[in-house]
Structures are given as structure tokens and as C-alpha cells.
Amino acid sequence: MNISKTKKLTTIAMLCALAYIAAAVGRIPIVLFLRYDSKDVVIVIGGLIYGPLVSLAITVIVSLAQMFTISGTGILGCMMNIISSCSFACTAAFIYKKRRRLSGAIWGLFGGCACQVAVMMLWNYLIAPIYMGYPREAIAELLLPAFLPFNFIKGGLNAAITMLLYKPVVGALRRAGLIPERDEPRVAFVWRSGECGEGQQSCGSVAGMYPFSGGGAARPQAGALNEGKKQAGKTRINIGVIFAALAIIVICVLLIYSLN
Numbered sequence: 579m580n581i582s583k584t585k586k587l588t589t590i591a592m593l594c595a596l597a598y599i600a601a602a603v604g605r606i607p608i609v610l611f612l613r614y615d616s617k618d619v620v621i622v623i624g625g626l627i628y629g630p631l632v633s634l635a636i637t638v639i640v641s642l643a644q645m646f647t648i649s650g651t652g653i654l655g656c657m658m659n660i661i662s663s664c665s666f667a668c669t670a671a672f673i674y675k676k677r678r679r680l681s682g683a684i685w686g687l688f689g690g691c692a693c694q695v696a697v698m699m700l701w702n703y704l705i706a707p708i709y710m711g712y713p714r715e716a717i718a719e720l721l722l723p724a725f726l727p728f729n730f731i732k733g734g735l736n737a738a739i740t741m742l743l744y745k746p747v748v749g750a751l752r753r754a755g756l757i758p759e760r761d762e763p764r765v766a767f768v769w770r771s772g773e774c775g776e777g778q779q780s781c782g783s784v785a786g787m788y789p790f791s792g793g794g795a796a797r798p799q800a801g802a803l804n805e806g807k808k809q810a811g812k813t814r815i816n817i818g819v820i821f822a823a824l825a826i827i828v829i830c831v832l833l834i835y836s837l838n
Contacts, residue, residue, distance in 0.1 A: 582758075589756045590632060593624040597640045602648050609837040610720070612728045618663050618736045622690065623744055625671025626683065627757060633667035654709035661701060666694040666736060680815065687740055691733030698729045727837055731830045738826035741819055 597620040605613040617640060625633030637660050645656040673686035702725045707714045751757045 585756050586628065589751060590624060590628070590636065593620050594636050594639050594643075596620045597636055598643050601640060601644055608728050608731055608834055609724050612724065614728075614732050614735060616736070616739060618666050618732075619739045619743065621663050622667040622670050622687070622736065622740050623747055625667045626674050626686075626740075626744060627748065627751075629675055630668040630671040633671045634664055637663040637667065651709055654705060658701060658705070658709075662694060662698055665697040666690040666733060669693045670740075680819070683744070684741075684819075687737040691730075691737050694733050695726070695729040699725060724837075727833060731833055734826050734830045738823040738830070741823040745816075 597617040600620055601615045601617040605615045608614050621633050621636045621640070624636050641656045641659040641663070644659060645652065649655050649659075651658070667690065670683075670686035670690035673689050674682045676682065677685070699721060703714070703717060703721060706712070707717050710717070748757065752759055
């Protein structure tokens with residue numbers, strides 16, 4: 579087994595442990611008997627890093643561990659946990675895999691939220707009466723006032739917390755050497771006309787690949803200025819993402835208070 583696979587397995591094992599701890603300790607009551615835990619945040623971060631199959635693997639491992647330790651709902655509860663987490667995390671990771679940029683991550687998270695709400699509403703209507711021991715009519719009466727807002731709050735919190743934590747977590751894993759660094763940006767060396775040294779006959783063609791104003795005169799300062807603008811734009815986008823995530827969390831908290 580090579581070093582990269584060992585690091586990947588180590589990272590996945592860490593994520594499994596963190597997801598289990600989140601499920602076991604951080605259970606927050608939302609409405610009636612329904613409680614929120616943040617294990618899906620850990621699961622979706624694993625999927626955004628490695629792909630939807632890793633989200634599936636973490637979900638199955640953690641759900642089985644829950645079934646044998648802290649859960650009292652048996653195999654049906656385990657299946658519910660797997661379906662719920664996968665509908666969110668695997669959907670988000672799949673969309674991000676197809677579009678590996680910020681917009682893909684955002685669309686993935688909210689697509690996963692919508693998928694989780696739809697899947698869990700169907701699950702709660704069809705399967706919940708079996709393992710909860712409630713008549714189906716009683717469950718149907720709870721769908722709109724309890725299950726629907728709970729799943730919206732759960733999906734919204736999962737998406738918002740992931741938006742806040744993904745970049746710091748990935749940065750920490752990179753600094754620890756557990757996941758590879760991103761490819762360094764290519765540096766474009768642009769020469770002024772007549773600055774080719776001996777034996778550098780092709781430098782004019784390299785400079786010609788980068789159009790500049792002013793009759794082709796190279797200006798190194800232009801590259802630095804453009805890079806500064808790009809960094810400023812990225813900073814504004816990151817700040818916007820943070821504020822959006824915080825706004826979603828505030829809305830979810832207000833919904834929780836209104837339900838209680």
C-alpha cells in the first residue's frame with residue numbers, strides 16, 4: 579500500500595470518528611422527538627474531498643456503529659440514517675465532482691438539502707410508522723407541521739456549517755500532509771522585446787501567447803495588478819459565503835424557536 583492510500587484511509591478514519599462523535603454527543607432537540615446532529619457535515623466534507631463513494635462509505639460505517647451502540651431503532655433506524663445522510667452528502671459530492679468550483683459546491687449543498695427533504699418526507703410517511711409504532715394517520719398529520727420544517731432546518735444547518743468549515747478543515751488537512759496541496763498556479767514569464775538571451779529564440783513566441791495593450795510591450799506590473807484584483811475578488815466572495823452561511827444559521831435558529 580503506497581503512502582497516498584495510507585493517508586487517504588487515515589483521513590477517512592478520522593472523519594468516521596468525528597462523524598460518530600457528532601452523532602453521539604451533539605444531539606440538539608428541534609421539534610417534538612426530532613433531534614439534529616451535525617454528522618452529515620463531516621460526511622459531506624469527506625465527499626467533497628474524495629467523492630460521493632467516500633460519503634457513502636463513511637455513512638454506512640457510522641450508521642452501523644450507531645445501531646450497535648447508541649441507537650434504539652434497530653436495522654430500520656440504521657437504514658434511515660444511511661438514506662438520510664446519503665441523500666444529502668452523496669448528492670452534494672456528486673454535483674461538486676461534476677463542477678469543481680465554488681458554484682458547484684454551493685449548488686451541491688443546496689441540491690443535497692432539497693434531495694434530503696424530499697427523500698425523508700417519503701421515508702417518514704412510508705416507513706416511520708413501522709419502526710416508531712405510530713399509526714400512519716398520526717404520522718401523516720405530523721408531516722407538514724413537524725417533519726417538513728425539521729428536515730429543512732437540518733439541511734439548512736448542514737449546508738451552512740459546511741460552508742463555514744470546509745475551507746479551514748481542508749487547509750488543516752493539507753498542512754498536516756494528509757491530502758495533497760493544490761497545483762501551484764502557472765507563472766507566465768513575459769519578456770520585453772529584445773530581452774531574449776542567447777539561445778532563447780522561442781521567447782518571442784511565448785510572449786506572443788499573452789496579449790497586452792500598447793503594441794505588445796510587456797509590463798510585468800500588469801500581471802501583479804491582475805493577481806491582486808483576483809485575490810481581492812476571491813476575498814469578497816469568501817466574505818459573501820461566510821455572511822450567507824451565518825444568515826442561514828440565524829434563520830434556522832429562529833425557525834427552531836418558532837416551532838417550540
